[in-house]
Amino acid sequence: MPKFDITTSIGVLGAGTMGQGIAQVAATAGHAVVLYDSSRTALENARSGLSAILQRQVDKKRMSQSSADGILGRINFAHDPYKFATCGLIIEAIVEDLAVKRNVYSQVESIVPPDCILASNTSSLPIAAIGASCDKPERMLGAHFFNPAPLMPLVEIIPGVATAADVVQATCRLIDRWGKTTVLAKDTPGFIVNRVARPFYGEALRLLEEGMADVATIDWAMKEIGGFRMGPFELMDFIGNDINYAVTETVFAAFFYDPRYRPSFTQKRLVEAGYLGRKTGRGHYDYRPGAENPAPRQDRPLGEQIFKRILAMLINEAADAVFWQIGSPEDIDQAMIKGVNYPKGLLQWADEIGLKTVLGQLEGLQKEYGEDRYRPSPLLRRKVRKGETFLSHG
DSSP states (O other): OOOOOTTOEEEEEOOSHHHHHHHHHHHHTTOOEEEEOSOHHHHHHHHHHHHHHHHHHHHTTSSOHHHHHHHHHTEEEESOGGGGGGEEEEEEOOOSOHHHHHHHHHHHHTTSOTTOEEEEOOSSSOHHHHHTTSSOGGGEEEEEEOSSTTTOOEEEEEEOTTOOHHHHHHHHHHHHHTTOEEEEOOSSTTTTHHHHTHHHHHHHHHHHHHTSSOHHHHHHIIIIITOOSSOHHHHHHHHOHHHHHHHHHHHHHHTTTOGGGOOOHHHHHHHHHTOOBGGGTBSSSBOSTTOOOOOOOOOHHHHHHHHHHHHHHHHHHHHHHHHTTSSOHHHHHHHHHHHHOOSSOHHHHHHHHOHHHHHHHHHHHHHHHOOGGGOOOHHHHHHHHHTOOSSOOO
């Protein structure tokens, strides 16, 4: 495999928001970067966008002008894919469409050196399926950055069925040198973060639909009592209800319609009405000028009930991810802290609360509703029975 060093060129395929961010990260680390897009307009927008971002860093005295100029100067905004011919790593960040990605990889593979690693920034598509389009699928893997890539420290590294072990090791070493935190995830729907985070949205929507509390109160509970930076409804509006719903729908279908991931009719109706969140001015909240949103009901016992129920579902999802070997307990906790800014790792939280307490909450919910949605993870049951914790404490 390639010996990565400061002179190795890094290729980034796709000059959208994620591609720009990844190119900035690699160039900041000192690499020559080829940022390719088939659209000249996208390349022009990427150049002006990156220039503006770097200039803001200079204006805020977070970076010198020479550093900013050096970063931008190391990025070659290319309209010719043959510029990838000397790259040691290509990171693809294009539309989430399997057919499009497979077509692009088959083209790129004919251009790059035989020892070039191919990485996809996909957040939802199977790495095995993308890699199957390659003549050498052993050099292809997932490298899922989080938006905005220059600021978010997490990168999920996902080997496909055919990915060679030395490709995984080389990619992790390189991206770790960029100052990122890499975690290994199995090639299953949602990888770690998008899988484990589903109950943060799904159970909040369920509580709303049941009438336990309104949007503002649920958000208040998760921030004030849980310590989350944003409440689930604020975050759905920030992400975009269309995007958030689409991810939930994709995960639900990919898991053969497991009821744990069932989408919400409430969110579906908002999407159908065009209430997508901040970008359209209305979502779970009203963002139009002069709009007044209801204040939360700051009822501490109610807030505790809301927080504990959502947290129990999140912990159960994290426990199941360990059970199915999606990632190690340490990597899963790191992923949720570094990828979505959770106040602490879910498995650490579970250990602190007590696994027996969490199991009791889930068993109570399953008994009350009679739904498989609330089934406790077998691993959680096993650890309670054996008196074990998820993480070693000492």
